[in-house]
Amino acid sequence: MNRVPRTTPEVLREAMAGNSKAFQMLVEEHQAFAYRVAYRFVGHANEAEDIVQEVFVKLWQHLNRYNHEVKLTTWLYRMLANRCLDFLKSARARQLKNQEDIEDSYSVSGSITTDETLLNQELMKAIQETAASLTPKQRAVFILRDLEDLPVAEVCEVLSMTAGNVKSNLYYARKELSEKLKVYYQTNNPISL
Amino acid sequence: MTCRKMEVLIYQYTELSPSERSLVEGHIQTCLSCKNLMEQVNQQQNLIRQAATVPVEIRNAAQLTHKIMSAIQPKPKPSWWGLFENHDIFVPRLAVSVAASLLIIFFAVEFFQENIPSTEYSKIDRGTSTLNTTQFLNTQWKRKEMTSMSVSIYNCLKRDDCAFKKI
Numbered sequence: 001m002n003r004v005p006r007t008t009p010e011v012l013r014e015a016m017a018g019n020s021k022a023f024q025m026l027v028e029e030h031q032a033f034a035y036r037v038a039y040r041f042v043g044h045a046n047e048a049e050d051i052v053q054e055v056f057v058k059l060w061q062h063l064n065r066y067n068h069e070v071k072l073t074t075w076l077y078r079m080l081a082n083r084c085l086d087f088l089k090s091a092r093a094r095q096l097k098n099q100e101d102i103e104d105s106y107s108v109s110g111s112i113t114t115d116e117t118l119l120n121q122e123l124m125k126a127i128q129e130t131a132a133s134l135t136p137k138q139r140a141v142f143i144l145r146d147l148e149d150l151p152v153a154e155v156c157e158v159l160s161m162t163a164g165n166v167k168s169n170l171y172y173a174r175k176e177l178s179e180k181l182k183v184y185y186q187t188n189n190p191i192s193l
Numbered sequence: 194m195t196c197r198k199m200e201v202l203i204y205q206y207t208e209l210s211p212s213e214r215s216l217v218e219g220h221i222q223t224c225l226s227c228k229n230l231m232e233q234v235n236q237q238q239n240l241i242r243q244a245a246t247v248p249v250e251i252r253n254a255a256q257l258t259h260k261i262m263s264a265i266q267p268k269p270k271p272s273w274w275g276l277f278e279n280h281d282i283f284v285p286r287l288a289v290s291v292a293a294s295l296l297i298i299f300f301a302v303e304f305f306q307e308n309i310p311s312t313e314y315s316k317i318d319r320g321t322s323t324l325n326t327t328q329f330l331n332t333q334w335k336r337k338e339m340t341s342m343s344v345s346i347y348n349c350l351k352r353d354d355c356a357f358k359k360i
Binding site: 018020023024027028031032035036039040045049052053056057060061117120121123124127146147148149152166167170171174175177178181 | 200201204205208233234237238240241242243244245246247248249250251252254257258260261262264265267
């Protein structure tokens with residue numbers, strides 16, 4: 001399952017007070033999660049790293065305004081989603097889309113590689129490729145709800161959308177993916193949908 | 194409910210309320226195409242859930258941390274000067290303080306003007322509409338005397354009835 005990090009209140013308090021050592025601990029704890037989200041949005045390792053860097057710099061600048069009523073991860077999800085959506089609308093994203101296929105950051109933890117994990121990797125790449133054809137909003141809702149497994153209420157909070165809007169985007173995203181994945185597996189095979 | 198509307202609910206099945214779910218369950222008992230769609234969507238959702246467990250790994254985590262930490266500026270230790278830099282907090286506080294100070298000064302000036310008579314003129318009952326000529330002229334004379342006195346104490350001291358001689 002996707003791991004969502006938790007920062008201890010002491011580390012967070014120290015980081016908010018401007019302690020860069022504490023902030024480094026916060027970065028080390030959250031960067032894998034942030035990279036995973038950014039990579040799922042943009043599908044390119046370099047761009048995902050740049051986005052993660054920008055988001056953490058922004059987090060450092062605004063950490064003293066952090067509201068404890070909101071989870072830190074929800075705040076990070078929001079910053080990441082906004083930055084990724086801006087990227088997807090940019091000319092750079094269109095340029096990359098024309099240039100190359102999805103880069104491979106999906107890997108298998110540990111040394112044991114089973115057929116199942118390889119199949120999952122293949123499947124994830126296929127999902128990422130087909131998700132690239134969705135509108136930015138549909139893609140955001142799909143990534144947060146279906147891949148990150150966030151509850152609908154949190155997706156609404158992250159994307160500033162109503163529940164109805166989230167459900168509507170989710171319907172179009174799932175339908176589109178279902179049709180495209182079916183075509184993908186008819187041509188590339190291993191699993192039949 | 195039509196199959197077209199049911200299709201929307203089938204794709205949104207995980208987000209539906211219990212009553213909406215039972216509506217879908219009831220419909221697929223009688224509609225084979227919707228039942229097939231339901232199975233297909235369930236299968237797809239299971240595969241996506243399974244695929245989402247594949248870890249996404251950073252190529253070089255330590256390097257990324259280093260890049261982030263190099264990009265941030267160390268924050269200066271809080272000082273009184275920092276109050277001026279944090280506009281969000283400082284500006285509203287300054288505005289309230291200035292407004293409060295101005296109000297205090299205004300009321301203080303008003304109070305002293307009302308309660309400390311500078312001349313005999315202030316003793317005239319301002320509420321009286323009829324002019325008491327004698328009182329008015331006396332007051333005017335005294336004011337004139339006090340004004341001239343304030344202009345030249347030397348001239349006053351030359352007169353016998355000078356108030357300063359009596360001190």
